[in-house]
Amino acid sequence: MARHVSEDPFRGLALPTSANRPAGAPHRAATVAFDHVTKRYGRRDDGPTAVDDLSFFVPAGATCVLVGPSGCGKTTSLKMVNRLIEPTQGRILIDGQDISTQDPTRLRRGIGYVIQQVGLFPHQTIAENVAVVPRLLGWSARRRRDRVEELLRLVGLEPGQHMNRYPADLSGGERQRVGVARALAADPPLLLMDEPFGAVDPIVRARLQDELLRLQRELGKTILFVTHDIDEAIKMGDLVAVMRQGGTLAQFATPAELLTQPASDFVARFVGADRALKRLTLRRVAELPLEPAPIVGLGESMGAVRARSGGRTPRWLLLVDRQRLPVGWVDGSTLPDAAAVDAAAAIRPSPLLGRETTLRDALSLLLDAAVRAGIVVDEAGRPVGLATIDAITALLHEQNDLTDGRDDPDAAPGPPDVTAGPTASGSRDDGDAPRGGRSPRAPRG
Numbered sequence: 001m002a003r004h005v006s007e008d009p010f011r012g013l014a015l016p017t018s019a020n021r022p023a024g025a026p027h028r029a030a031t032v033a034f035d036h037v038t039k040r041y042g043r044r045d046d047g048p049t050a051v052d053d054l055s056f057f058v059p060a061g062a063t064c065v066l067v068g069p070s071g072c073g074k075t076t077s078l079k080m081v082n083r084l085i086e087p088t089q090g091r092i093l094i095d096g097q098d099i100s101t102q103d104p105t106r107l108r109r110g111i112g113y114v115i116q117q118v119g120l121f122p123h124q125t126i127a128e129n130v131a132v133v134p135r136l137l138g139w140s141a142r143r144r145r146d147r148v149e150e151l152l153r154l155v156g157l158e159p160g161q162h163m164n165r166y167p168a169d170l171s172g173g174e175r176q177r178v179g180v181a182r183a184l185a186a187d188p189p190l191l192l193m194d195e196p197f198g199a200v201d202p203i204v205r206a207r208l209q210d211e212l213l214r215l216q217r218e219l220g221k222t223i224l225f226v227t228h229d230i231d232e233a234i235k236m237g238d239l240v241a242v243m244r245q246g247g248t249l250a251q252f253a254t255p256a257e258l259l260t261q262p263a264s265d266f267v268a269r270f271v272g273a274d275r276a277l278k279r280l281t282l283r284r285v286a287e288l289p290l291e292p293a294p295i296v297g298l299g300e301s302m303g304a305v306r307a308r309s310g311g312r313t314p315r316w317l318l319l320v321d322r323q324r325l326p327v328g329w330v331d332g333s334t335l336p337d338a339a340a341v342d343a344a345a346a347i348r349p350s351p352l353l354g355r356e357t358t359l360r361d362a363l364s365l366l367l368d369a370a371v372r373a374g375i376v377v378d379e380a381g382r383p384v385g386l387a388t389i390d391a392i393t394a395l396l397h398e399q400n401d402l403t404d405g406r407d408d409p410d411a412a413p414g415p416p417d418v419t420a421g422p423t424a425s426g427s428r429d430d431g432d433a434p435r436g437g438r439s440p441r442a443p444r445g
Contacts, residue, residue, distance in 0.1 A: 028187065028188075029060040030060055031058065031095055032222060032224065033056075033092070033093040034054045034090070035055060037051060037054045037087045037091070037092060038053055038087065039051040039088050050073045050076045051073040051077050051080070052247040053090070053248070054073075055090075055249070056239075056252045058224070061221070061222060063237050064222075064238065065226075065227060065232075065236055065237035065239070066078065066224065066225070067230055068243035068250070070228065072245055074241075075195075077247075078224055079194075082108045086100075109186065111191070112184055112185075112186075112190065113183055113192045114191065114193045115194045119179065120182075122167050125163065125164050125166060126163055126170070127163040131185060132185070133186045137186060148163060151185060154181070154215065157181075171204075172201075173200055176197065176200060180215070184215075188221070189222060190221065192223075196208075196225075198228075212236070225237065230272065231278065234281050235281055237255055240255055242271075250266055251263040251267045256279070259282075260279070277360060278360070280359040280396065283358065285354065285356070285376055286355040288392065290387060290391075293383045293386050294316070298327065301339065302336065302341065314332070317330050318375065325382060326381075328348050331345075350374045350375050351365040352381070353374040353375065353376050354377065359392050366389055374386070
C-alpha cells in the first residue's frame with residue numbers, strides 16, 4: 001500500500017520571499033514531495049542502491065538544492081522527478097499528484113529542465129531552441145516569437161542580436177542563459193537544474209548565479225537544483241538537502257540551520273570548518289549599521305567643508321562629482337581653506353557595495369583592496385554610508401554567540417582584534433583617519 005507524505009513540515013516557516021508569493025501572482029509554482037523514494041539497479045531487491053528511502057517536501061516557489069559528494073544519488077533523484085529514471089519504490093508528487101499516474105511526455109513538457117552542458121540543438125537557431133516546447137504544445141508562430149523575445153530579454157540577451165544566431169556562435173555563459181530561457185518557455189511551475197553552472201569559469205558562474213536569483217525573485221518558480229558545491233547550495237537554496245553515499249538524506253534544512261546546527265559529523269565536515277564565514281553569505285550589507293561618509297563636493301572649498309563640520313573635519317573625505325557619484329578619497333589635511341577640491345587630488349575609492357551585496361562578498365572585497373571600509377551606494381550609485389570590517393566582525397561575533405548560546409558578560413575575552421593592526425602600507429592608521437578611508441595608495445600622515 002502506498003505511503004502518504006506527511007503534512008507540509010514547513011508551514012509557518014519564514015522562507016525567503018520567492019517562497020511566499022501572494023495569491024493571484026501571475027506566475028505558477030508547484031509543491032514537490034518525495035515519499036519514501038528508493039531507486040535500486042538490477043532485478044534483485046539487494047541490487048545496488050542509488051537512492052535509499054528519500055523523503056522531503058518542497059513548498060511552492062522555493063528553491064531546494066540537492067548537494068553531496070559524487071555518487072550520492074542527487075542527479076538520480078532529480079531525474080526521477082521527470083521520469084527519466086523510474087523509482088523502485090515510493091512516490092513523487094507534484095502539487096499532490098503522483099507523477100507515476102501521468103503520461104511521461106506530457107509530464108516533461110510541464111517541467112523546465114536545465115543541464116550542465118546546456119543541450120542546445122546545434123542545427124537550430126537560438127529562437128528555435130527557446131521555442132522547442134511551445135512548438136510541441138502547438139503555440140502559434142506569433143506567440144512563440146513574442147515569448148522568445150520576452151525570455152531573451154529576461155535572461156539578459158538582446159533578441160535582435162541573438163535570435164537568429166546558432167549555439168556555436170555564443171559563449172558558454174550565453175548558451176547557459178539560453179538554456180534557462182528554454183526551460184522557462186512554457187512557463188512551467190517547476191524547474192529542474194542539474195549542475196547548470198558547472199561548465200563555466202568562476203566569474204561567469206557567479207554572474208549566472210546572481211542572474212538566476214534575480215529571475216527567481218521575479219518569477220517565483222519551484223526549483224530543484226543539483227550541485228556538488230556547498231557554497232553554491234548555501235547561496236542559491238531556500239532549502240538544502242545534503243545527501244551522502246548510498247543515497248541517504250543526511251540533513252534537510254534551511255541554509256542558516258545547516259550552518260548553525262549540522263545534524264551529524266558528516267554534515268559538519270561537508271559544510272566545512274569555515275561555517276561562520278559561510279553564514280555571512282546569508283546576510284546583506286543592508287543589515288549593517290553604516291558609518292556616515294564624510295562628503296566633499298567637486299569644486300567645493302576646504303574652508304566651506306571645515307565650516308560645515310564645525311572645525312572637526314575628518315582627515316579623509318569622500319569626493320563626489322556633480323551627480324554625487326564617488327570619485328575618490330582626498331586628504332583634507334594637505335589642502336588650505338581656499339583650495340577648491342578637484343579630481344586630481346583624489347585617490348581611488350574604496351570598493352563600492354550595494355545594499356544587497358552579501359557580507360561574505362563585502363568582506364572579500366575589503367580584504368582584497370586592503371581597506372577597512374567600503375562605500376555603500378544606492379541604486380543610482382550615490383553613497384549612503386560606509387560598511388566597515390569592524391561592523392562585519394561584530395555581526396560575526398554576534399552570530400557565534402547566538403549559535404553557542406553565550407550571553408555572559410563575564411566570559412573570557414576572545415583573541416585581539418586583528419583589524420586594528422597595521423594597514424597595507426605597514427603603518428598604523430592615523431587617529432584622525434576615518435575607518436576605511438585609507439587606501440593602499442594613501443600617503444602616510
